[in-house]
Amino acid sequence: MTAATQTKITPELVAEHGLKPDEYERILKLIGREPTVTELGIFSAMWNEHCSYKSSKVHLRTLPTKAPWVIQGPGENAGVIDIGDGLACVFKMESHNHPSFIEPYQGATTGVGGILRDVFTMGARPIACLNAISFGEPAHPKTRHLVSGVVAGIGGYGNSFGVPTVAGQTRFHARYNGNNLVNAMAVGLAEADKIFYAAASGVDMPIVYLGSKTGRDGIHGASMASAEFDDDSEEKRPTVQVGDPFSEKLLLEACLEIMEKGCVIAIQDMGAAGLTCSAVEMGAKGDLGVTLELDKVPTREAGMSAYEMMLSESQERMLMVLKPEKEKEAEDIFRKWGLDFAIVGHTTPTKRFVVKHHGEVMADLPIKELGDEAPEYKRPFVIAEKQKRVDADSVAAPMPLADALETLIATPDLCSKRWVWEQYDHVIGGNTVQRPGGDAAVVRINDGPKALAMTTDVTPRYCEADPFEGGKQAVAECWRNITAVGGRPLAITDNLNFGNPERPEVMGQFVGCVRGIGEACKDLDFPVVSGNVSLYNETNGRGILPTPSIGGVGVIDDFQKSATIAFKAAGEVILLIGETQGWLGQSLYLRDVCGREEGAPPPVDLIEERENGDLVRGLIADGAVTAVHDVSDGGLLVALAEMAMASGIGATLTEGPDDTPPHAYWFGEDQARYIVTVAASSAAPVIERARDAGVLVERIGVTGGDALSLPGERPLAVADLNRRFEGWLPGYMAGAGQ
Amino acid sequence: MKARVTVTLKSGVLDPQGKAIEGALRSLGVDGVASVRQGKVFDVEIDGADKAKAETLLKEAADKLLANTVIENYRVEVLG
Amino acid sequence: MKARVTVTLKSGVLDPQGKAIEGALRSLGVDGVASVRQGKVFDVEIDGADKAKAETLLKEAADKLLANTVIENYRVEVLG
Amino acid sequence: MKAAVLVFPGINRERDMARTLQLVSGRAPAMVWHAEHDLPAGTDLVVVPGGFSYGDYLRCGAIAARAPVMDAVRSFAAKGGLVLGVCNGFQILCESGLLPGVLMRNAQLKFICRDVYLKVERSDTPFTRGYNAGQVIRVPVAHGEGNYIADGETVAKLEGEGRVLFRYTGPDGIPDPNWNHNGAMNGIAGILNEHGNVLGMMPHPENHVEEVMGCTDGRGLFAGLVDHLAKAA
Ligand SMILES: Nc1ncnc2c1ncn2[C@@H]1O[C@H](COP(=O)(O)OP(=O)(O)O)[C@@H](O)[C@H]1O
Numbered sequence A: 001m002t003a004a005t006q007t008k009i010t011p012e013l014v015a016e017h018g019l020k021p022d023e024y025e026r027i028l029k030l031i032g033r034e035p036t037v038t039e040l041g042i043f044s045a046m047w048n049e050h051c052s053y054k055s056s057k058v059h060l061r062t063l064p065t066k067a068p069w070v071i072q073g074p075g076e077n078a079g080v081i082d083i084g085d086g087l088a089c090v091f092k093m094e095s096h097n098h099p100s101f102i103e104p105y106q107g108a109t110t111g112v113g114g115i116l117r118d119v120f121t122m123g124a125r126p127i128a129c130l131n132a133i134s135f136g137e138p139a140h141p142k143t144r145h146l147v148s149g150v151v152a153g154i155g156g157y158g159n160s161f162g163v164p165t166v167a168g169q170t171r172f173h174a175r176y177n178g179n180n181l182v183n184a185m186a187v188g189l190a191e192a193d194k195i196f197y198a199a200a201s202g203v204d205m206p207i208v209y210l211g212s213k214t215g216r217d218g219i220h221g222a223s224m225a226s227a228e229f230d231d232d233s234e235e236k237r238p239t240v241q242v243g244d245p246f247s248e249k250l251l252l253e254a255c256l257e258i259m260e261k262g263c264v265i266a267i268q269d270m271g272a273a274g275l276t277c278s279a280v281e282m283g284a285k286g287d288l289g290v291t292l293e294l295d296k297v298p299t300r301e302a303g304m305s306a307y308e309m310m311l312s313e314s315q316e317r318m319l320m321v322l323k324p325e326k327e328k329e330a331e332d333i334f335r336k337w338g339l340d341f342a343i344v345g346h347t348t349p350t351k352r353f354v355v356k357h358h359g360e361v362m363a364d365l366p367i368k369e370l371g372d373e374a375p376e377y378k379r380p381f382v383i384a385e386k387q388k389r390v391d392a393d394s395v396a397a398p399m400p401l402a403d404a405l406e407t408l409i410a411t412p413d414l415c416s417k418r419w420v421w422e423q424y425d426h427v428i429g430g431n432t433v434q435r436p437g438g439d440a441a442v443v444r445i446n447d448g449p450k451a452l453a454m455t456t457d458v459t460p461r462y463c464e465a466d467p468f469e470g471g472k473q474a475v476a477e478c479w480r481n482i483t484a485v486g487g488r489p490l491a492i493t494d495n496l497n498f499g500n501p502e503r504p505e506v507m508g509q510f511v512g513c514v515r516g517i518g519e520a521c522k523d524l525d526f527p528v529v530s531g532n533v534s535l536y537n538e539t540n541g542r543g544i545l546p547t548p549s550i551g552g553v554g555v556i557d558d559f560q561k562s563a564t565i566a567f568k569a570a571g572e573v574i575l576l577i578g579e580t581q582g583w584l585g586q587s588l589y590l591r592d593v594c595g596r597e598e599g600a601p602p603p604v605d606l607i608e609e610r611e612n613g614d615l616v617r618g619l620i621a622d623g624a625v626t627a628v629h630d631v632s633d634g635g636l637l638v639a640l641a642e643m644a645m646a647s648g649i650g651a652t653l654t655e656g657p658d659d660t661p662p663h664a665y666w667f668g669e670d671q672a673r674y675i676v677t678v679a680a681s682s683a684a685p686v687i688e689r690a691r692d693a694g695v696l697v698e699r700i701g702v703t704g705g706d707a708l709s710l711p712g713e714r715p716l717a718v719a720d721l722n723r724r725f726e727g728w729l730p731g732y733m734a735g736a737g738q
Numbered sequence B, C: 001m002k003a004r005v006t007v008t009l010k011s012g013v014l015d016p017q018g019k020a021i022e023g024a025l026r027s028l029g030v031d032g033v034a035s036v037r038q039g040k041v042f043d044v045e046i047d048g049a050d051k052a053k054a055e056t057l058l059k060e061a062a063d064k065l066l067a068n069t070v071i072e073n074y075r076v077e078v079l080g
Numbered sequence D: 001m002k003a004a005v006l007v008f009p010g011i012n013r014e015r016d017m018a019r020t021l022q023l024v025s026g027r028a029p030a031m032v033w034h035a036e037h038d039l040p041a042g043t044d045l046v047v048v049p050g051g052f053s054y055g056d057y058l059r060c061g062a063i064a065a066r067a068p069v070m071d072a073v074r075s076f077a078a079k080g081g082l083v084l085g086v087c088n089g090f091q092i093l094c095e096s097g098l099l100p101g102v103l104m105r106n107a108q109l110k111f112i113c114r115d116v117y118l119k120v121e122r123s124d125t126p127f128t129r130g131y132n133a134g135q136v137i138r139v140p141v142a143h144g145e146g147n148y149i150a151d152g153e154t155v156a157k158l159e160g161e162g163r164v165l166f167r168y169t170g171p172d173g174i175p176d177p178n179w180n181h182n183g184a185m186n187g188i189a190g191i192l193n194e195h196g197n198v199l200g201m202m203p204h205p206e207n208h209v210e211e212v213m214g215c216t217d218g219r220g221l222f223a224g225l226v227d228h229l230a231k232a233a
């Protein structure tokens, strides 16, 4: 290591690599000498927050990850669950927040590309994408530009790659002004006994590089994702990666083909810190060393250094260990698809990670320790004091209920997101049973009758007000949405987006949310099988709202029995399942109608959640109900309006209870509730069935007509409501763009 | 007044389009092309006859909309 | 050798993209742009040093692939 | 029906198309790789499916239109063979000279995926005999560049010769700019070549053929082709 050691490792250089002085000390102790600059780069990639989870690991370990149907929990490229019939569902969610702020289109595309790769790396063909996106307040000068770029980017990649994007979430809040969030989820299908993993096995096995060439893309991208923004971060503008969905589609087909032909021993995609992370992971997981010969790496640009090649984040690349006797066959398949194929190294018995370039050893590090010895922090945290419960009687209604409903359904958070999901091809594959717009997407598996139900959920304002209840609620709502279409919820992936963990109050939000998520997962038998953490989402000292996005998957035995939110016919009885106290704290009514963002969020009773959900699922399976919708953001009246708008059929509603103020009854956000409709003749048996199950149920109205009528209020024509509901987002996006 | 804004990818930024075109030319038997990078041109008609003003205007248009300065460079020519 | 092929829409052919850009510029407050038409440039690296040969090559590339001559014109410049 | 579905790199609706052909005709189509020089013997229908061949780079369909297999398709069409291009397939047929005109960026400059209504203008073609003239069908679109444009003369000819087979309309079959999501001239969604044996269309009838999935309006196109080919045989 002669020439390589010539770059002096100064404290400044160490700091530029995002390594703290004590972390550098740890490196010196671990290797017993000063690292080369390439080695420093490798450590910075492996030990940054993004790859090492150094602030979050201790807490993530507390999450429930097991169930009889879990084939692979966290720790691989994606989680894997058994969905019966010899099939497995492979899924994960991942963030691309910082890149999407700097270059929204490319940031979003590469986010989608990355998560798709995680799924097909495991041998699964992607069948659906989902996303959860958060933007700053609409009035902020950057918001429109970010929305338009991110949405076009998510669509641009998924549409071209050829996977339907079927569900997601879109929200706006001032706390995302300087840090928008892009969380992308991919779901794939594989045969349960043909899952591929990252662990290499066997000494002297060839390591093969596949896919696109390596360029100087996003060098330090991984470190960037772990650094706070300040106002001149837009000036620093690191090279952003450009997504190439065309190459990834070829990579998918080529990978699945060589897997099918039995060529693959181990496979790992190159994501953040590309070659470094993937090679180290393959070796470390297989208890083997790895030697890389960088002269063999296909490059896009001349004169790339070892440092650059090890840290490049060029997209659409894979690393594999192939069965030596199948090498030729694999190469032919890759050449047929027009992709690069090169043997760039081999496994060794030494457990060292050795990188050679131009005949020189540029790095020689202990491979296990690179991952295992990464610093792990028990960062101090403070859990914020709980907010007071808002007494519904203390909230005066500033306007009639009808006006409030009209206002709410045209707010940025509650309005229709059609403008977004119409830019996503959500029908390709011919299996999309429920398109975006319902509680959960339903995607038929092969030719059915089985289907998967999937959704992403979180209510950040609840998490901010009470991280523990908010964490629980995110999981519960996800579970509820899957239930509402008739699905049996099986497992989740989580994407934990927070501010700077070095601030105790932010760490407190993180810890609280993780505890809440864990509790809900345990009580609902809804384990975590994969996930991702994104910290330092903070600008000028102000963090984002805590946003633990939950992506859930469930199974429906017969997709033809899945329920939808649209009213089906006039004259049907509308039933409300679950208890309504009129909880206004943190409700959108309180925020967007009364202008008060305050109070304790609605508590989540997981036992009630389960009982109510199990009842609803049973009713759907038995064909006893005609429409189903869970009650969430905006409360009961908003949910009813959504059912009416989805069908064009109105409803006449009955008076709420005397002991609850009407606006609290109609707009409160109490949890564990569903609205179902039933044919008039089956109302009584359904009510009886609920009572037998110990579940609260009440008749709240009858469907029919073309307006929504509340006692004592002017009737609201469904068509008018729909115009308002559909109007806000396109109107906003068409507005003067800045 | 006629003007042209030419927008090209910064060097080092991946150009998937260019790459695909290279491949297509090769398979069409057009030999001797080492590399292709694709960019955009905007032919703009501008009101008025003040060259300096036109240039400022076009720079503004490029910065605000026509170019994505994170990954692209642009050049403005007022042709008169 | 470096060369550039510029492909533009024939006049008379509708350009929805250009139209939309005009509208967007207006709503961004960039005033004074009467019309925009969008085209493409291809920056091509050519093997060898024979200018005449390069030009023939590029014309072939443009005719065969780079331009859709039903609606587009092209221009070839060898920059050397 | 012996259908051949062409597969170019980046094509992604070939599975949807193959499943539909199998479902409606009872026979799986041959999947034909772009590098082939010949179509399978006995092919009586060539389908160019949707997707993003070559990433839609350069111009949609431009690179695919110049693939070796397209020479075989051109001579197949010249002999009167039936060719159907859907979405990217339509773009490829235009680029390959088998159909006139071009498909430009959608007027809104956005990719749009939604169900649209199409008026079937004629029922006396192999592609539309499964429908009644004037019938309105609902099928999905999913494209960013489906805005059909041709010079005035070409459009006049297409209209005059009854070669516009599908047109975007409202649910009532009446043309309406609000229902022309991509801004195509005259609401043109699908056109026929001069000899009546090559159809290109932007919408995806292959995604609306199954009762259990909620809509079968796309089925008539394939059922009509099966019928036509059975009678011809
Ligand atoms: N919040 C979380 N909950 C559960 N598992 C997590 C979480 N965050 C990360 N993981 C798991 O840690 C592993 C590493 O994650 P990540 O670095 O995001 O994967 P990749 O390297 O594939 O991008 C994955 O198996 C992932 O599922």
Ligand SMILES: [Mg+2]
Binding pocket: A076, A077, A118, A269, A271
């Ligand atoms: Mg991965």
